[in-house]
Amino acid sequence: MPRFAANLSMLFTEVDFTERFARARAAGFEGVEYLFPYAYPSDLLARLLNDNNLTQVLFNLPPGDWDAGERGIACLPDRVEEFRAGVDQALDYARALGCRQLNCLAGLRPATLDEDTAWQTLVANVDYAAERLAAEGITLCLEAINSRVDMPGFVLDTSGKVMSVIEELDGSNIRLQYDLYHMQIMEGDLIRSLECLLPWIGHIQFADNPGRHEPGTGEINFSNVFAAIDGMGYEGWVGAEYRPSAETSDTLGWFDGWS
Ligand SMILES: O=C(O)C(=O)[C@@H](O)CO
Numbered sequence: 001m002p003r004f005a006a007n008l009s010m011l012f013t014e015v016d017f018t019e020r021f022a023r024a025r026a027a028g029f030e031g032v033e034y035l036f037p038y039a040y041p042s043d044l045l046a047r048l049l050n051d052n053n054l055t056q057v058l059f060n061l062p063p064g065d066w067d068a069g070e071r072g073i074a075c076l077p078d079r080v081e082e083f084r085a086g087v088d089q090a091l092d093y094a095r096a097l098g099c100r101q102l103n104c105l106a107g108l109r110p111a112t113l114d115e116d117t118a119w120q121t122l123v124a125n126v127d128y129a130a131e132r133l134a135a136e137g138i139t140l141c142l143e144a145i146n147s148r149v150d151m152p153g154f155v156l157d158t159s160g161k162v163m164s165v166i167e168e169l170d171g172s173n174i175r176l177q178y179d180l181y182h183m184q185i186m187e188g189d190l191i192r193s194l195e196c197l198l199p200w201i202g203h204i205q206f207a208d209n210p211g212r213h214e215p216g217t218g219e220i221n222f223s224n225v226f227a228a229i230d231g232m233g234y235e236g237w238v239g240a241e242y243r244p245s246a247e248t249s250d251t252l253g254w255f256d257g258w259s
């Protein structure tokens with residue numbers, strides 16, 4: 001049965017961030033993920049996980065200046081030092097939170113940066129991060145994010161591009177983060193793709209499309225997709241990363257039967 005995690009950057013935003021852990025547990029989740037832990041002391045987050053008997057499933061490496069629109073710095077040649085410092089910071093949090101997977105955001109390619117340099121920088125940074133994480137038994141995820149609607153210019157916008165990085169590096173702890181929402185926009189054919197890519201998938205996330213709301217608000221047949229994920233023996237977590245169209249507790253109908 002898929003193990004579902006609540007994404008606390010998107011779910012339960014009716015309450016303060018630190019209160020969302022208890023809400024997630026009360027709703028039946030056993031794991032949580034969120035964008036970034038860095039605004040909070042790691043001991044506070046560790047206590048919230050422990051008090052609510054929750055697993056920290058995933059968070060992202062530092063992304064650069066998120067509020068200014070940056071979406072990762074891994075492809076930027078003039079930010080390599082900052083990227084490496086971010087790996088240190090993320091590892092400190094991962095140790096404190098017992099988190100076994102970190103996601104590396106590739107970043108947006110500026111018009112002034114040529115594709116080849118962006119790609120070589122990305123591959124070198126991923127190689128560095130994967131090696132650092134491997135020493136601690138942690139997996140590095142690379143998420144493919146749609147460049148049609150949400151992140152124009154995002155360097156890794158297809159599962160094929162993520163697979164190219166994985167193949168180029170041959171890193172045993174590098175995995176694809178397969179977000180059903182982004183992949184529905186860019187590629188479709190979700191169940192067949194999941195089956196083909198399964199050995200390389202480290203983490204799955206979902207939202208319906210269009211709108212990025214809860215299952216049932218768009219075009220994806222989630223009963224079938226979740227049943228397929230269950231049937232193919234996927235052993236990782238599945239993160240509910242959607243914008244609730246109503247009070248979060250009123251959007252959890254999809255969870256019935258899986259919790
Ligand atoms: O936007 C998404 O999709 C995400 O998963 C963010 O957490 C960025 O990785």
Ligand SMILES: [Mg+2]
Pocket residue numbers: 143179205241
């Ligand atoms: Mg995602």
